[in-house]
Amino acid sequence: MRRFLRDNGLSVAFGLLFLVALVGQAIAGHADFNNRQSLEGGRTVSFWHFLTTSDFAVDVAENWQSEYLQFFLYILATVWLVQRGSPESKQPDQIGYESDEKQRVGRHATADSPKWVRAGGWRTAVFSRSLCLVMGGLFLLSWLAQSIAGLSAFNAEQLSQLADPVTWSQYVASADFWNRSLQNWQSEFLAIGSMAVLSVYLRQRGSPESKPVGTAHGVTEKTG
Amino acid sequence: MRQAFRWTIFMIYLGVVLAGLAYFIVVGVLRW
Numbered sequence: 001m002r003r004f005l006r007d008n009g010l011s012v013a014f015g016l017l018f019l020v021a022l023v024g025q026a027i028a029g030h031a032d033f034n035n036r037q038s039l040e041g042g043r044t045v046s047f048w049h050f051l052t053t054s055d056f057a058v059d060v061a062e063n064w065q066s067e068y069l070q071f072f073l074y075i076l077a078t079v080w081l082v083q084r085g086s087p088e089s090k091q092p093d094q095i096g097y098e099s100d101e102k103q104r105v106g107r108h109a110t111a112d113s114p115k116w117v118r119a120g121g122w123r124t125a126v127f128s129r130s131l132c133l134v135m136g137g138l139f140l141l142s143w144l145a146q147s148i149a150g151l152s153a154f155n156a157e158q159l160s161q162l163a164d165p166v167t168w169s170q171y172v173a174s175a176d177f178w179n180r181s182l183q184n185w186q187s188e189f190l191a192i193g194s195m196a197v198l199s200v201y202l203r204q205r206g207s208p209e210s211k212p213v214g215t216a217h218g219v220t221e222k223t224g
Numbered sequence: 225m226r227q228a229f230r231w232t233i234f235m236i237y238l239g240v241v242l243a244g245l246a247y248f249i250v251v252g253v254l255r256w
Contacts, residue, residue, distance in 0.1 A: 004229060011233050053254045057248040064245070138241060145245045148252030156255070 024061070027054055042160065054156065057149035065142035066184030072193055084220050085200035087211045091220055103128075134198035142179070143181070147172050150180060 005012060026047070034044040034054055050056055079097065083089040100106040109117045116127035126133070142218055147168065154176050155165040171177055195209075201217055204210040211221050 004240040006229045007226060008229065008233055011237070015233075015237070052255075054252050057251045061248045062246070064241070134238075136246075141242075145252065148256075149248050150252075152252045152255040157242055 025060070026051060026056065029059060050070060054149040058146055058153050061142050061146040061149055062180045063183055065139055065146050065181070066188050068135050068139035068142055070188035070192060072139050075132050075135060082220070083154060083196045083200070085218050086196045087199050087209065087221055088196045089220055146180065151179055154189065170177035202208065 030045075030050040033050055033053070036042075037044050045053070066209045078089065080095055081089075082095060084092060094102075097103070101108045104110060104113060105117055105128065106120070111210050114127060116123040151166070151168055151171040154171060154174070158165050166174065199210060202210075203213045204213075207211050211219065215221055
């Protein structure tokens with residue numbers, strides 16, 4: 001057990017943090033929902049009922065989509081864009097997909113390479129892009145979920161104010177949908193840019209996200 | 225064995241996210 005936790009600390013710790021924060025969001029969201037219902041003369045709902053409301057669904061989904069967009073873009077952008085001096089970047093002379101030899105594909109695959117790498121053809125092509133494909137796919141799915149739950153929450157609000165409900169296509173062109181999307185995107189893009197830039201001149205001893213403490217600022221190095 | 229643990233964690237993460245998204249879409253559609 002101890003060995004399991006040591007070997008998987010990152011995924012276990014962040015999995016637990018996610019669950020705790022999600023429960024916290026549900027509790028706070030429920031209280032906030034009922035406060036607004038009381039102010040507007042609507043009926044309050046139980047905690048379990050709140051979890052089945054589109055208000056809860058859209059709040060969670062809009063954050064998920066922006067996180068997956070962030071990682072999708074970051075993984076893809078770092079193939080082509082570099083930041084000299086940043087441990088988040090590769091060396092400027094390695095821009096692009098790099099050689100088969102460096103990536104250990106084709107005739108450079110080894111006996112312990114993943115099965116789809118040794119298979120060649122379309123399977124190697126798909127596996128070579130699988131991280132971006134899954135991150136991008138999860139972004140699109142989350143964004144779709146946000147749009148559907150958001151539409152439902154938006155229309156409930158419209159109806160409570162005796163205004164006309166809108167269709168899905170009207171909703172995805174609405175200010176509400178884009179305000180929810182862009183307010184999350186801007187913070188993700190700022191965070192990515194900050195990580196790339198601040199790590200040029202700042203260090204965290206022991207973290208693989210940082211360069212080794214004594215490394216010169218101009219050195220673009222992968223791990224610390 | 226350790227490889228199996230890592231694969232299980234991988235599937236749990238992917239499963240939780242996909243199940244969550246399916247749930248949000250169903251909630252959205254049902255409350256449409």
